[in-house]
Amino acid sequence: MWTYEKRLQFPVKIAQCNxxxxxxxxxxxxxPDGELGASLRYLSxxxxxxxAEVKAILTDIGTEELGHLEMIGAIVHQLTRNLSEDxxxxxxxxxxxVDHTLGVYPSTGxxxxxxxxxxxVKGDPITDxxxxxxxxxxxxxxxxxxxxxADDPDVKNPIRFLREREIVHFQRxxxxxxxxxxxxxxxxxxxxxxxxxxxxx
Amino acid sequence: xxxxxxxxxxxxYVGFVMFDLRLFLDTHPTDMTAITLFNKTMQKYTxxxxxxxxxxxxxxxxxxxxxxMWHWVCNPWPWxxxxxxxxx
Amino acid sequence: MAQDEFxxxxxxxxxxxxxxxxxxxxxxxxxxxxxxxxxxxxxxAFMQGTVFPDLDKPFLGGRxxxx
Numbered sequence: 001m002w003t004y005e006k007r008l009q010f011p012v013k014i015a016q017c018n019x020x021x022x023x024x025x026x027x028x029x030x031x032p033d034g035e036l037g038a039s040l041r042y043l044s045x046x047x048x049x050x051x052a053e054v055k056a057i058l059t060d061i062g063t064e065e066l067g068h069l070e071m072i073g074a075i076v077h078q079l080t081r082n083l084s085e086d087x088x089x090x091x092x093x094x095x096x097x098v099d100h101t102l103g104v105y106p107s108t109g110x111x112x113x114x115x116x117x118x119x120x121v122k123g124d125p126i127t128d129x130x131x132x133x134x135x136x137x138x139x140x141x142x143x144x145x146x147x148x149x150a151d152d153p154d155v156k157n158p159i160r161f162l163r164e165r166e167i168v169h170f171q172r173x174x175x176x177x178x179x180x181x182x183x184x185x186x187x188x189x190x191x192x193x194x195x196x197x198x199x200x201x
Numbered sequence: 202x203x204x205x206x207x208x209x210x211x212x213x214y215v216g217f218v219m220f221d222l223r224l225f226l227d228t229h230p231t232d233m234t235a236i237t238l239f240n241k242t243m244q245k246y247t248x249x250x251x252x253x254x255x256x257x258x259x260x261x262x263x264x265x266x267x268x269x270m271w272h273w274v275c276n277p278w279p280w281x282x283x284x285x286x287x288x289x
Numbered sequence: 290m291a292q293d294e295f296x297x298x299x300x301x302x303x304x305x306x307x308x309x310x311x312x313x314x315x316x317x318x319x320x321x322x323x324x325x326x327x328x329x330x331x332x333x334a335f336m337q338g339t340v341f342p343d344l345d346k347p348f349l350g351g352r353x354x355x356x
Contacts, residue, residue, distance in 0.1 A: 006262045011285035057227040074280035144348050164338025174320025175228035186312050214331035221340040234325045
């Protein structure tokens with residue numbers, strides 16, 4: 001179950017609108033390596049995980065990613081909220097504006113709507129955790145690419161925070177994989193799928 | 202920044218420490234160093250929240266009906282600039 | 290006293306244990322288990338994005354300038 005805490009995990013207070021920056025940052029809202037995909041992936045993978053610690057870390061990181069989704073939404077909102085029609089046109093934001101005005105719509109920077117196709121729930125603990133580790137690295141690289149284009153410290157500070165959280169998550173998923181390994185026979189980790197099979201005697 | 206905001210910020214920072222420790226504990230549930238640190242941090246958190254509530258009313262805005270008003274609906278909401286200003 | 294001695298022995302054992310499993314056959318990937326050494330003060334932890342100095346890895350970007 002979820003409760004909502006009425007504050008952002010890290011503050012977002014952007015004074016200067018910037019439609020070009022909004023257009024690239026929105027990929028972390030609805031893009032292939034963004035926070036919506038991350039939270040949905042982790043929260044969905046929980047159901048077929050056989051081990052308690054792994055269910056816990058997927059729940060807690062999945063929940064944290066929802067808070068990050070909110071932060072990205074706040075960043076996009078604040079980067080666009082005061083734009084004039086002229087600024088929208090000049091900022092290359094017209095195509096998005098026509099479909100969404102200044103609403104925050106889960107899509108990539110090029111307007112492709114969010115798709116679960118960018119995430120995997122394979123129902124095998126090793127596969128799912130390795131997927132999660134890859135997801136965290138993809139998110140980290142995306143944030144680094146955003147940092148390359150952002151000069152505004154009001155934008156850089158929350159983005160740096162989000163990037164660092166991905167590094168922490170990567171470590172935790174790696175540890176969760178170690179926990180899975182501890183339950184299996186190191187002579188053959190792939191003898192069976194602990195989410196589905198009963199091991200042969 | 203006014204004193205209320207400073208206390209809110211302090212509570213938020215300590216809450217963040219608790220959260221990062223929480224993730225560590227998920228993968229190290231019997232680690233005594235982590236458990237001790239978590240307990241100490243939670244004590245600090247609880248004390249700071251009590252101090253806040255003594256002076257300023259509810260810290261968690263979810264159930265605030267003080268003054269016979271459902272404060273939950275009130276602006277600003279977290280994605281709005283003014284919610285993140287240091288002087289509100 | 291016996292319980293304290295036991296806890297101290299456990300801590301020592303934990304500190305001396307390798308972060309990697311004893312047996313690491315090929316065909317798998319192994320993450321070292323993190324061990325807590327020091328942690329940041331709350332304000333620093335928040336600004337850096339983690340309470341663990343060991344996981345604090347800022348992006349420096351091009352030309353070694355902090356990004």
